[in-house]
Ligand SMILES: C=C(O[C@H]1C=CC=C(C(=O)O)[C@@H]1O)C(=O)O
């Protein structure tokens with residue numbers, strides 16, 4: 070059967086909903102699907118009038134999703150343990166044997182303290198509508214939760230959500246934003262004090278790495294459209310994950326992150342150590358020289374090595390096999406390059422996604438080492454709320470799941486753009502050089518948002 074146009078797919082799904090109304094489905098979570106012709110997902114998403122709006126594209130670009138609305142929404146505003154999260158998910162997962170059912174969402178950097186409104190400490194949802202691309206195969210999906218309440222009412226809501234869909238409008242690049250003011254938290258003098266505290270030999274002996282970060286708030290005349298910004302960002306760094314969560318028109322969180330927390334396919338797990346940074350050269354020769362310097366540099370090697378060691382140690386009790394690159398390679402982005410080591414594990418049977426999140430998040434690429442003392446330092450001294458910055462965002466499914474580390478990101482609010490950047494502070498870190506590293510990490514998004 071050939072792929073349908075979007076309006077044909079909507080009609081086909083509405084017919085399937087009518088059929089469903091006459092049945093007693095075997096399972097409470099139902100997904101209906103129709104194959105559609107190729108559509109630019111991000112422009113389609115940006116055109117839709119309903120919320121939440123969620124976008125996800127994997128780093129390998131094989132999987133892309135635009136999701137609208139929700140038929141199940143798990144939102145944790147107050148303290149939540151990983152055990153509680155795991156229990157909710159496992160219960161939910163037992164309701165369906167369909168391997169295409171996915172829960173999209175994220176967890177905050179630190180689930181023990183308050184987080185952003187709407188986002189909470191963790192939030193996962195089963196979207197009402199998904200437009201999903203797997204390689205070059207596109208499907209329009211509608212999800213139903215028939216487990217609670219009235220089946221006819223749930224079907225009517227799914228029909229209404231399909232009726233509310235509008236065609237994709239072509240997307241233009243974002244117009245440059247006029248910056249009214251800029252405010253950094255911590256500011257440079259405070260940053261210098263913090264770096265000196267972390268690198269002081271007595272502290273560093275017990276806590277060899279703390280990833281300090283900064284919130285840069287830009288007060289702007291007009292907040293740009295998050296999806297236009299994300300589409301531009303995607304063009305600059307196509308080898309990154311791209312994702313966005315807009316739970317309401319008030320606030321959106323977008324990220325173009327190079328860092329994978331993990332990808333699980335059945336019992337196979339792929340993760341990595343991505344830490345250690347330098348800039349790109351202006352010529353191929355200069356770029357190569359900078360890459361070689363990064364590979365040879367002790368401070369940067371140490372930043373990466375600590376992440377690798379920690380991940381291998383954290384995965385060992387959960388795995389039958391763990392293998393990690395001995396030597397780092399270079400991962401190039403638009404304005405910067407990083408040290409990268411791949412790590413692969415074969416998980417023991419019965420290991421759950423929330424155990425993986427617990428073991429891996431936050432890695433010493435965004436938290437520090439040992440985790441508890443680094444996080445306790447950040448909680449007491451960093452001086453602003455990270456929320457979902459450096460958290461984990463992605464999706465869960467019975468057979469596979471993927472999470473990115475939410476760095477290189479922006480929280481857009483009316484009149485204000487919040488940008489976040491962190492740098493791994495280890496012995497030998499220099500406050501000025503690490504401050505410059507924060508600027509380098511913001512260079513791509515700044516060049517999209519502002520006129521230089
Ligand atoms: C914490 C961030 O980057 C991490 C990932 C790659 C390189 C890093 C570094 O070299 O410091 C950081 O560990 C960030 O971009 O906000």
Ligand SMILES: [Mg+2]
Nearest residue numbers: 345346492493
């Ligand atoms: Mg660094």
